[in-house]
Amino acid sequence: MSTLRVEDLVVRFGKRTVVNGLTFDLAQGERVGIIGESGSGKTMTALAILDLLPAGANIQGGISLDGTALPLGDDREMSRLRGSRISMVFQEPLTSLNPLMPIWKQIALPLHRHHRCTRAEARARSEAWCAKVGLPQHAIPAYPHQLSGGQRQRVGIAIALCGEPGLVIADEPTSALDVTVQREILDLLLELTTQSKTSLIFISHDLAVINQMTSRVLVMHQGLLVEQGDTASVFAAPKDPYTDRLVSSAKRSAMALRELTGGPR
Ligand SMILES: Nc1ncnc2c1ncn2[C@@H]1O[C@H](COP(=O)(O)OP(=O)(O)O)[C@@H](O)[C@H]1O
Ligand SMILES: [Mg+2]
Numbered sequence: 001m002s003t004l005r006v007e008d009l010v011v012r013f014g015k016r017t018v019v020n021g022l023t024f025d026l027a028q029g030e031r032v033g034i035i036g037e038s039g040s041g042k043t044m045t046a047l048a049i050l051d052l053l054p055a056g057a058n059i060q061g062g063i064s065l066d067g068t069a070l071p072l073g074d075d076r077e078m079s080r081l082r083g084s085r086i087s088m089v090f091q092e093p094l095t096s097l098n099p100l101m102p103i104w105k106q107i108a109l110p111l112h113r114h115h116r117c118t119r120a121e122a123r124a125r126s127e128a129w130c131a132k133v134g135l136p137q138h139a140i141p142a143y144p145h146q147l148s149g150g151q152r153q154r155v156g157i158a159i160a161l162c163g164e165p166g167l168v169i170a171d172e173p174t175s176a177l178d179v180t181v182q183r184e185i186l187d188l189l190l191e192l193t194t195q196s197k198t199s200l201i202f203i204s205h206d207l208a209v210i211n212q213m214t215s216r217v218l219v220m221h222q223g224l225l226v227e228q229g230d231t232a233s234v235f236a237a238p239k240d241p242y243t244d245r246l247v248s249s250a251k252r253s254a255m256a257l258r259e260l261t262g263g264p265r
Pocket of ligand 2: 042043044171
């Protein structure tokens with residue numbers, strides 16, 4: 001059974017079309033990547049699925065989850081789905097976390113809301129999630145600004161996964177992090193979503209990261225889906241000229257890096 005179906009999705013700001021007739025399916029437990037240069041419509045696609053598009057956006061097309069159309073525009077119904085059926089890991093957790101609330105409480109809130117457990121149970125589960133995402137003990141009562149960027153993104157992952165959603169959308173979740181930390185966070189996200197068979201839409205402009213995280217990839221260019229397919233095949237033999245440019249440029253960067261570090265070519 002397919003968990004997500006996006007059909008002919010169009011997002012417009014006034015006369016400007018930023019997502020132009022996007023159609024794709026996501027099977028249960030599948031990990032799909034979306035690549036494309038900045039401004040190609042990746043984030044607007046993610047926000048459309050969560051019904052969190054900015055004011056002024058006009059949306060058309062259908063989005064369904066497990067065969068049922070999402071109640072787009074119905075705030076009450078959508079907020080019930082967010083966190084429990086679909087959730088999102090944002091690029092910069094500092095802006096998505098509440099600066100005035102201790103970490104444990106930010107994880108306990110969705111647990112309390114979606115699982116209807118008591119406050120004490122929510123706190124205990126929140127602490128268990130902190131351990132699960134590799135946060136140190138002292139992070140539990142801390143505030144977001146007291147944590148490192150990597151630790152904050154661990155919190156973002158805990159918040160996204162604690163409601164046990166069937167689908168997680170991660171939008172450039174490690175772009176704001178140092179490369180060394182990036183790897184740890186990606187491994188964590190991959191491990192936890194694989195364990196729980198959670199479907200994943202992973203958005204990035206970094207082809208190496210997409211290659212690590214996904215088995216299928218959608219290539220977006222100026223709001224259009226220009227190519228899709230098995231990630232390894234698309235990167236090995238791109239069919240669309242735009243994909244070809246992205247892949248060649250990524251290969252040139254990788255080659256330059258090997259030259260710089262004296263590694264094998
Ligand atoms: N609030 C907004 N009002 C008008 N245009 C917007 C708004 N938000 C985003 N856009 C435009 O939508 C296009 C797609 O943006 P986005 O989906 O964020 O791209 P990206 O692929 O980099 O994530 C961009 O050209 C951007 O300028
Ligand atoms: Mg974006």
